[in-house]
Amino acid sequence: MIRDELAILLEKAAIEAQRSNLLPPIAMPEIVLERPQNPEHGDYASTLPLKLARAARMDPLIIAQSLVNLIQRPKEIERIAVASPGFINFSLRSDWLTAQVEAILSAGAQYGNIDLGKGARVQLEFVSVNPTGPLHVGHGRGAILGSTLADVLASSGYEVVKEYYINDAGSQMDAFYRSLYARYQQALGRDAPMPTEGYFGDYMIDIANEIIAEEGERFLDKPEELGERGAAKVIAAIASDLELLGVTFDEWFSEQSLFEQGxxxxxxxxxxxxxxxxxxxxxxxxxxxxxxxxxxNVLVRSDGSPTYFASDLAYHYNKFIERGFERVIDIWGADHQGHVSRMKAVIGALGIDPERLQVIISQMVTLKRGDAIIRASKRTGEMITLRELVDEVGVDACRFFFLSRSADSQMDFDLELAKRQSADNPVYYVQYAHARISSILRLAEERGIDFGGGDVSLLTSDPELALIRKMLQLPEVMELVAMTLEPHHLPYYATDMATIFHNFYEKCRVISDDRALTGARLKLVAAARIVLARTLHLMGMSAPEQM
RNA sequence: GUCCCUGUAGCUCAGUGGAUAGAGCAACUGCCUUCUAAGCAGUGGGUCGUGAGUUCGAAUCUCACCAGGGACGCCA
Known part of the structure; x- marks a missing residue:
């Protein structure tokens, strides 16, 4: 990336300044280039002189001027300017900018990929809900977060394995087994009480009836087999709900297998x-x-049974030591917050650097219907399921909405609002830009316009260059998301792209009598489609050809 | 009581220690003979929870306090 090249050149200039005594031999901070808010300040800016001023006991403007004099200006840069009180601003050459349109076109669907990970193996564990009932909306948030992160990391040079940890052992599973057995007996006309810690949702009755319809009464004296049958049904339902949302896994990892395989x-x-x-x-x-x-923390209870903490310890032992993942990322719900520090501690105790485990806590989702707050409780069965949410709101809107908020903030999801505003939802704003582009390219095709020889150097107006500049940020956004593990930057970038495209669309007629300009602009628009589609796909959303 | 997250425009939320704090929705004013008006251009709207501190510079870092949510189990 050009941004990284500039950082290196700036560092070289600073070292050179110290060598020639224009700067005292002080420690050099990490050099980061930022994107100025105001476009008049150029494409990239550095505040290095401001940061050095104190230690150097010098006027930052003088430092800035020395650095600018010493820096080797790369061919991509038009101008390097000093601005008060000590900024160094870099402006890209417009002919270099326009040439990037060709670069995007030839990169195609690969455009935006970076090599941050250098092939490092990362295990990403998310959702991992107990197979005791259907997914609710909070699980959907973690699912979308995880699947998007997986795509971004895979596009950033990491080798990613997506995993769902099935808690098919332990006391909650036991409660599920006993609840199902009670419902099964009840459905067959027997008097069987539900366990007090049981699962009272209607879906348990449905599962019991389904099993009876398929295999009759044969489990009456085999509660264990019945439970396994029921859990398999729940897992299948979870998998299908997730698939509906575009969330898939490379591995469904069984907790039970940790015990069976040592x-x-x-x-x-x-x-x-x-x-x-x-x-x-x-x-x-x-x-x-x-x-x-x-x-x-207790690992093995006095009755000899292992705790959840103990099996999770074994799972992480398996991830790091048996399978040798360099990094592990877990996405947990807010109710697991207290589990984070002891998990890191126990990994450290095993001799693994705790930094290699990163835990993302996805905060609660409160569901509302108008003013009425819907309390979700799996025990009582009063809840809106993830499937119901997707049916009401749609996959694309659902994903965009969940992705737009950082995992740290808890969110209110008002179903009525989401439905009522569906036509004004930002998701359509972004997709509409893609549809408009597709429409232009369709018209070009209908008219048999071949723009393969289009000359991109004809793209010189502000709306055209602004569009190119925004397209060039995709790799930077990719890096930002991969480094911070915060996918919420993607929808904001997508919205920016759409805004700048819509603006371009208003000001620049693409298909016109000017053949040369038409060819150049068709190339630009084709590149913009690549960028928008890529961004949408990274978010797991569709990129419609027409709307 | 301890720990974690949050507090920014009427609402929902962005904001890598830097230049004049932004977007969407809501409100108001304009713009369709030309590739999709699900669009564009513009206006109004802010003690960045409060108070100190660090810094040349703080929405951003530190501390205290206030408010909301979550976790503190031989549940998961």
Missing amino acids: QYDKAMSLLSEKGYTVEKEGAVWFSSTALGEDKD
């Missing part, structure tokens, strides 16, 4: 070898207070 035993013995387990009150604890945690 991962749990290996992880636990490694932990005790390292001296971080202790027995007290009949249970086995992770002595996390030794690592600065507030309290110790």
Whole structure:
């Protein structure tokens, strides 16, 4: 990227300035180039002189001037200017800008890819809801976040594995089994009480009836098999809901398999070898207070059964040590916040750098219908499912809406508002830009215009150059999202692209009597379509040809 | 009580320690004989929760306080 080249050149200039005593030998901060808000300040700006001024005891303007004198101006740059109180502003050459249209066209659907990851293997775990019931809207948020992040990381040079961790062991699964068995017996006319900690949603009755319709009464004395059958149905339903949203996984990882394949035993013995387990009150604890945690955590209960924490420990042992992932990213709901620090602590105890695990906490989604807040509770079964949300709002709007908010902020989702405003939804604003472009290219095709020989150097007006400038930001946005793990920058970029395109559309007629200009603008528009479609696809949205 | 997230325009939300704090929706004013008006151009709207501090410079960093949400279990 040109931005990185400029940073390197600037650093060289600074070193050169120190060598020739124009700058004292002070420590050099990391050099970052920013995008100025005001276009009059050029395409990129550096505040290096301002940052150096204090330590150097010099006027930042004088530092800026020295650096500008020393910097080797690359061919892409038209002008390097000093601005008060100590900025260095870089402006791109317009002929270089227009040439990038050709570069985008030849990159095609690959345009925007970067090599940040250099092939590093990343495991991305998300959704991972207990298979005890249907997904609700909060799960949808994590699902969309994860699938988008996976696409961005894969486009940024990482080798990504998307995984769903199935909690098919443990006490909640047990409650599910017992609930289903009760519903099954009830459906067959027997008097069976629901467990108090059971799942009371109507879907449990549906599952029981389905199993009866398919296989009759044969599970009456086989509650375990019934439970497995029921869980398989729930998992299949979850998978199909996610697929509806465009979310898929490379691996569905079973918690049970950790026990069956020795991962749990290996992880636990490694932990005790390292001296971080202790027995007290009949249970086995992770002595996390030794690592600065507030309290110790139980790994094995006094009845001998492992806790969720213990199997998650085994899972992460498997990710890092058995499978050797360099990085692991987990996306958890806000209710798992307290799990983060002990998970990092236990990984550290296993001898793995905790920095290699990144946990994204996706905050709560509150669902509203008008003024009425809908409380979601899986136990009572009062909830709006993810599927219902997608049916009402649509996949594209759903994805765009969820992606537009940073994972850190909790969000209100008003169903009535989302439906009522559907025609004004920003999603259509972006897609409309794509449809307009497609329409122009369709007309060109109908008229048999071949713009392969179009001369992009004819693109010199402000709306044209502004469009090119915005298109060139896609790799920067890709890098930003990949580094911060914040996909919410994508919808904002998409909206910017659409705005600038719509503006161009108003001011610049593409297909006209001027054949040369028509050819050049068709190339520009074709490149803009590549960028818009790419951005939409990264968000998991469709790029409609017409609307 | 401890920990985490949030507090920015009427509403929903962006905002990598830098230049005049932005977008969408809502309100108001204009613009369709020409590739899609699901569009464009413009107007109004702000003690960036409060108060200190660090800095040449703070919405952004630190501390305290206020408000909302979440977590503090041998549940997951």
